[in-house]
Amino acid sequence: MQKLSPRARVLTAAAVLATVGAGTFGAVSATAGTPDAAARAAVTADAGNRHLTQSTRLSTAAATRAAQAALDAAKKENQRVTVAVVDRDGNTIVTLRGDGAGPQSPESAERKAFTAVSWNAPTSELAKRLAQAPNLKDIPGTLFLAGGAPVTAKGAPVAGIGVAGAPSGDLDEKFAKAGVAALNR
Secondary structure, three states: OOOOOHHHHHHHHHHHHHHHHHHHHHHHHHHHOOOOHHHHHHOOOOOOOOOOOOOOOOOHHHHHHHHHHHHHHHHHOOOOOEEEEEEOOOOEEEEEEOOOOOOOHHHHHHHHHHHHHHHOOOHHHHHHHOOOOHHHHHOOOOOOOOOEEEEEEOOEEEEEEEEEOOOOHHHHHHHHHHHHHHHOO
8 A cells, every 4th residue: 555645645634524524514404404394384474464565566578568669669760779677676677689779778778777666757857856966876776867767556666667779868768658658558
């Protein structure tokens, strides 16, 4: 049998310890994923609990329909845009980038949609508010340019549609509103 150098012995010992540790971790992980009945019951909440709230969300199918309607409205006017639809929390549901839309348009569309849903107002209106409160533009993720429109249900914002890429924010917003209108059909 060949004698191992001190370095080889240390490396071999480390490999053995790592293997044993991985086996122990795997055994603990396997049992951690199967809670007993009492633990499962503890995490069940009564749907009528006064501490719970319910929120309305736009479905992926509806968001896609709205985005496609906005993109179609832009295409009818030969505009190359990107459309983004975000949920109430500002998370992107769908983004459609039209043929020939500029590289800046996906991010701009998402930020306009986020801004519209955050304040439940069209971004053209919000851009006007910057004169009284210029620090609004410093809020991360926002873009105070025309082109974003909120989607509401019972007066509360549930989504935002943002459009970017047309030569003016007014056109972007016109297309975003076409997306909102598609949800009302």
